[in-house]
Amino acid sequence: MNSMFPNKRIQSMIGKKVHIEMKGEKSVLEGILRSVDDYxxxxxxxxxxxxxxxxxxxxxxxxxxxxxxxxxxxxxx
Amino acid sequence: MNSMFPNKRIQSMIGKKVHIEMKGEKSVLEGILRSVDDYxxxxxxxxxxxxxxxxxxxxxxxxxxxxxxxxxxxxxx
Amino acid sequence: MNSMFPNKRIQSMIGKKVHIEMKGEKSVLEGILRSVDDYxxxxxxxxxxxxxxxxxxxxxxxxxxxxxxxxxxxxxx
Amino acid sequence: MNSMFPNKRIQSMIGKKVHIEMKGEKSVLEGILRSVDDYxxxxxxxxxxxxxxxxxxxxxxxxxxxxxxxxxxxxxx
Amino acid sequence: MNSMFPNKRIQSMIGKKVHIEMKGEKSVLEGILRSVDDYxxxxxxxxxxxxxxxxxxxxxxxxxxxxxxxxxxxxxx
Amino acid sequence: MNSMFPNKRIQSMIGKKVHIEMKGEKSVLEGILRSVDDYxxxxxxxxxxxxxxxxxxxxxxxxxxxxxxxxxxxxxx
Known part of the structure; x- marks a missing residue:
């Protein structure tokens, strides 16, 4: 079972294509994840x-x- | 009476199916909880x-x- | 005059029925408060x-x- | 000029009637302020x-x- | 070029009229800024x-x- | 591959024109970025x-x- 912590799970996606759901007007984005910080x-x-x-x-x-x-x-x- | 702290209560759900209500467009999710952090x-x-x-x-x-x-x-x- | 701090006031409701208004789709909940943390x-x-x-x-x-x-x-x- | 810091300004309202605008469904409240914390x-x-x-x-x-x-x-x- | 940090820029407005856009029902306010804290x-x-x-x-x-x-x-x- | 951390990436835009999507009523802004802090x-x-x-x-x-x-x-x- 893959039970990586949420931040490790996201770090494992760096360099890959991700799908992002957001609050606000422009709510769905797709692109390559370059980096992520603690927040x-x-x-x-x-x-x-x-x-x-x-x-x-x-x-x-x-x-x-x-x-x-x-x-x-x-x-x- | 089960009076676990909120974070302990969620940790007790790891590996199990959970129902999640969220803000934003994609507001209801169901799936298996793999991990949870302090936030x-x-x-x-x-x-x-x-x-x-x-x-x-x-x-x-x-x-x-x-x-x-x-x-x-x-x-x- | 009851002038408990907000967190103490909520702790005083543990074990009792509370009414909760929330943001998001499922906005009103009623139930028994089991525990509350600093957040x-x-x-x-x-x-x-x-x-x-x-x-x-x-x-x-x-x-x-x-x-x-x-x-x-x-x-x- | 009254230039109290925001938190001091609110503390000066304790015991008095205040009008509160909020996010969410139940957006306007009026009542007596009993206490306020750092958040x-x-x-x-x-x-x-x-x-x-x-x-x-x-x-x-x-x-x-x-x-x-x-x-x-x-x-x- | 005026490149004050955001908090310094706001402090420079104390005692002056400001226009504020907010979230929530009462979304636009104008008035004199008296003080601002770190948040x-x-x-x-x-x-x-x-x-x-x-x-x-x-x-x-x-x-x-x-x-x-x-x-x-x-x-x- | 440009993999600057999110805050470094924004600092690299200082003095340049940026497009900002926000929550709230006034949701899209364009202008010159003067400074940015940790938040x-x-x-x-x-x-x-x-x-x-x-x-x-x-x-x-x-x-x-x-x-x-x-x-x-x-x-x-």
């Missing part, structure tokens, strides 16, 4: 904003504030 | 997203940010 | 979810994240 | 819930979580 | 609540919880 | 508020509370 602030690249499951806009490099992240989900490659 | 960040597996009480989508492995968790409820097995 | 995370039992003042669903044992609690109100018995 | 958690008594400026319901004794308080306003007596 | 809790006086850019109601003396402040903007005098 | 509070200048991708209003100098920032995106120049 779960995320540095991502090649980020796309999604709407209704469709790519809506390329944001490129993005920093996401950890407290506004609802969930992080690794993407299949 | 109540959760690492879960076999996670399903629910809508109106029905399974809507399989998310698989998910990390949930603790401050966006509204409540955690152990599921009957 | 006002709550461990409750025999919890009912309310909608428009009516009991909607029995949740049983629940842990509530303190930052998503709006207010706590002791219930008359 | 601006509030212990209030004789609390009324307001809707559209009218008293809607007597809540009595209430603890309010500080992070969900938007603003605190002393009431004229 | 960006604000003590303001002569506060007006705005709706659709118009003065709606005089609130007078107000304490605003920092985490619910979205932005602070000095007003031209 | 990701931002001091910005020449800030425009956007609505539906169009400039709606010039805000000028603004301090943004970090916890209400959803994402920060450097703008192409």
């Amino acid at each position: 779960l602030n995320l540095h991502m690249s090649a980020v796309n904003e999604l709407q209704d499951g469709e790519r809506k806009r390329l944001l490129g490099s993005v920093v996401v504030r950890g407290n506004n992240v609802v969930l992080i989900n690794p993407m299949k490659e | 109540l960040n959760l690492h879960m597996s076999a996670v399903n997203e629910l809508q109106d009480g029905e399974r809507k989508r399989l998310l698989g492995s998910v990390v949930v940010r603790g401050n966006n968790v509204v409540l955690i409820n152990p599921m009957k097995e | 006002l995370n709550l461990h409750m039992s025999a919890v009912n979810e309310l909608q428009d003042g009516e009991r909607k669903r029995l949740l049983g044992s629940v842990v509530v994240r303190g930052n998503n609690v709006v207010l706590i109100n002791p219930m008359k018995e | 601006l958690n509030l212990h209030m008594s004789a609390v009324n819930e307001l809707q559209d400026g009218e008293r809607k319901r007597l809540l009595g004794s209430v603890v309010v979580r500080g992070n969900n308080v938007v603003l605190i306003n002393p009431m004229k007596e | 960006l809790n604000l003590h303001m006086s002569a506060v007006n609540e705005l709706q659709d850019g118009e003065r709606k109601r005089l609130l007078g003396s107000v304490v605003v919880r920092g985490n619910n402040v979205v932005l602070i903007n000095p007003m031209k005098e | 990701l509070n931002l001091h910005m200048s020449a800030v425009n508020e956007l609505q539906d991708g169009e400039r709606k209003r010039l805000l000028g100098s603004v301090v943004v509370r970090g916890n209400n920032v959803v994402l920060i995106n450097p703008m192409k120049e």
